[in-house]
Amino acid sequence: MRPFHYLAPRRLDEALSLLTPQAVPLAGGTDLFLKMERRQTQPDTVVDLKRIPGLDRIEAADGGVRIGALALMDRLSASSMIANQYDALARSARVVGSTQTRNRATIGGNLANASPAADTATPLLALGASVEAADASGTREMPVDQLFLGPGRTALRHGELLTAILIPAMPARAASAFQRCVRTAMDIAVVNCAAFVRLDEDGLIGEARIALGAVGPTPLRAASAESRLVGRRPGPDLAAEAAEAAADDAQPIDDVRAGADYRTEMVRVLTRRAIEDACQRAGGES
């Protein structure tokens, strides 16, 4: 590993002032450490964020939840505030790596690392979440939809830090669901999928968001699947029809983990299951 300066500021503004173009922020380090070891990233300064108080807070905000970027996966998976409202997110946090990884990896790191297979990214896309980003000049909010640009690339600017995730309140008669498939139990997702549905008073789907992971350069929304759902009554045929559309939205590749054909097929299976699960728990039939 190339030598670097290690800095552990105690205040956010101090951290922001240290984030020069040659510096990288360090959260859990489960991705960054390896990238540095393999010399894929060779920063001259590492800014450890873990000494900044409050950056890991999980709190109610505007009826929804505000999650500090440094919140551990383990805390997310154990949080009743998350589990009560955002089933997809709680489930995804539970399957990110081992106990050791969940005790170290943070939600902010999982997003900022911008892996197409990031397990918490799809639930946040489906839940309509935004991220809060800060730099020396102030903070801004950005929908998670706009965060990912490509593998390892985000819309965060140099010197800008992802500080929190904001999830809107869960409407009535709404639910989310998460599905993934893997090779063995401890694995990064071959495909993952999150679904959000809200039913209107007639029991028709009023709102739907479907997100897919590991089937494109970024976690992505399955727009054509979503449009099939809105205004229609939940049921097995509808879920299958939307899942078929999701398969068209996916742009998978072949890699060491799976072939593109299998991934496309898994998009069909997981999307259908996620929709059925979300609809059922939202109070409708499936």
Place this chain on the structure above:
Amino acid sequence: MKVVGQELPRVEILEKVTGQSVFGADVEPGGRVLCGKMVLSPHAHARIVAVRTERAERLPGVRAVVTAADFPAVRYGRFVRDEEYFASGKVRYVGDRVAAVAAVDEETAEEAARLVEVDYEVLPAVTSGLEAMAPDAPLLHEDSDEYWSQPDLNRRGNICGHRQIVRGDLEQGFAEADQVFEHRFHVPMVHQTYIEPHTALARFDASGKATVWVPTQAQFPLRAAIAQILRMPMTKVRVIPTEIGGGFGGKISPTIEPAAVALARKARRPVRIVMSRGEDFQTTNPRHPFHLRYKTGVKLDGTITAREIEVVLGTGFSAGSGVMISQGAAVRAPGPYRIPNLKIDSYCVYTNTSTCGAYRGPAGPQLTFASESQIDIIARELGIDPVEMRLRNVMEEGDETPAGARLEDVHARETLVKAAEAMEAVPRAAGDHVGRGMAAAHWLVGGQASSAGVKLNEDGTVAILTGVVDLSGASTSLAQIAAEVLGVSLDDVHVRTADTDFAPHSTISAGSQALKSMGGAVLLAAREVKKQIQQVAADTLEADPADLELDGNKVFVKGSPDRSVSLREVGSKALEHERGPIVSTQSVSRLIPHPAVAAHAAEVAVDPETGRVRVLRYVAVQDVGTAVNPLSVRGQIEGGVMQGLGQALSEACTFTDGKMDNPNLLDYKIFSALDAPPVEVHLIQHPCATGPLGAKGVGEPPIIPPPAVVANAVADAVGVRIHDLPITPEKIVRALKARPRP
């Protein structure tokens, strides 16, 4: 028996659970240790045009750089002398050794390794054994005709070994058959994936002696190899085996040790090399990939009339032990069955990968996957219960191997029946896509030349000296054997694995025979010590030595337990006695192999949409002779099953352009606790004629059946047959989609 047969914790267990055991990377030899790093080929096949080390040598902190120029021109290899330690003319796999560096710390060593400049002229490469046999395939060894080799290997082109076995009349056998089935199978390379990577620490002293601390399964062959590669006498090479963090056949052949010695000699400082996980995956000795073709003739009642078998092993860039493994494969290929008419061809073929080695049960899982999958296919086609089909053909006492050796202590039928019964004892799980499968395999375990010393200490305790590395509980079982003979408890026996300078010659800890071989030597030595004890005690007790018995740390006159003397007294008296200290070293020679049979059954549930297989139940029955320590025996079986299930469902080294796609534990998928089913173990115990106190070899058989068992269970669950390991979700989904709709 009082001690043998007991489930006793391992003798070294307290060091292990307190973190005190000294593994390869934990050794502190004194003095500042340099960090060594290998410079490895990035190409699967290339001509070396030039190697320049000057920039690396000039880097501050670098203490030595070695290349082929620092080594004598030695070609080595047990069967074919086709290997040179550092590649000189050509590199033949990604990871082939080109140079090594030693520096004051890891960062400097890594930087120095990068600064060794090598010019290559890249050549076409081939990683499939089948493709390497083609006439137009790239030739790995142009000069192979000039290599020394053992006789009758039938080498030609990339083929470095071909054995053919013919028995009976194949054509006649097929003519007698009512149906003939032919199938092809493929098994990819898999890796041992011991949790401790390869390490070596070498010191070279002023007298010209090299000392190497290394976690090895085979200290004596390793010493011989280092001596041969560096042209040193064995007196100048001392191999000290450390505690070993798993081997499974992957820590037998030399890897980094000669480089560590050469670096230490040049730098005049101790040098440690620790392989990264990626290096370990790409430069060690994994399991051979196999292509297999099985053609089998059967009568309608399931009787097998003939089998024609062709197997092709990709051995890697050198023959290694592949020649021996392919020869053994020819003998075991038909499975544990009596088949009157056979023709078997087994080819060992050079490929552009690291040299495959003797991974636990070498060739066993590959052959059994093919053979037992096909038995299942045939049984289903003929409408016969697969267990019935196997029992109809199963080998019995006195049957012969395809090579004509008579088999004794055969318990295949009983083992098979027990596995079937144990599976049937529990009702099938509910659900639509649940299936069951079974498979059986035999493994021939002999013994190798070994010697051991046993002595009685002055306080009546017992010490055993061997050179066999404790890989899977051997030390504990050896202590149990000595304790049994001498009438003491396990706590009174101390076992020491000494190094190559001090230990009498010992077998390697591989091939399921460490205990079988060394146990025989310890048994003989303990019996001799017993005789000496009886001699000394006879004088004290004024009795005939033949009337004396040993038990409870005492020697007593048969029938008169009051007339006794303690071993403590005997131990100290012996020093004054005319016969002197009580000690014996005994040797055993090779033992003829006996078949150990493993029959396994599994119940699986398959998600037909995702293809995910869950193993719900697993039954493993094994014919083990006398289980000297059933705790160790069960542990071996459970662990072997889990490795086998990994090979069945998730493990494979895959290659693109000669480069391994997945040299890390994220993408090379071994089982975690979440994947592991409970394993139900049943032991079939009939003392074996040649093993010490009746023990048979145990370690390898349990890894052999699982791939076939799972393939058969998956076929039962969802009706598709996977011919190519591992049985991944992706392959199952593809097969289900390809199946004609009813």
Place this chain on the structure above:
Amino acid sequence: MAAERIAITVTVNGEPFREEVPATRSLLDFLRDDLGLTGTKEGCSEGECGACAVILDGRLVDACLIFAAEADGRSVETVEGLADGEDLHPLQRTFAATGAAQCGYCTPGMLMACKSLLDRNPSPTREEVVHGIAGNLCRCTGYGTIIQAVMEAAKES
């Protein structure tokens, strides 16, 4: 860039250690090379095998993916601190008795994973034990005896 050294104080098994380390030093190398605590093992250096698992401020972590500097002011438990003098931890006793350690290389990390589990959940179900050790690979045992050892240790304490 010259390797800058950072002064850190880490409490290991109750004892504070003050050392100067380069920023690149991992917590694993710090424990093994700087403090000579070689009980914690290196298996993959990629956070996949769990051989280097230690407890950092009460949480199980893989020491190979953590900079030593990140542990400044924090407290680490390793296998060397598991026994109380001569008294073995219940897990050490049950690991020995059930055959949960074979080659023993995964054992230190595995023991720490099991301790961390029992610290939080003194009477786990089999399922919870399986999840608790899922990040610790063992190639010898097949896990059955390890799970049994944890269940028995839970009963004991």
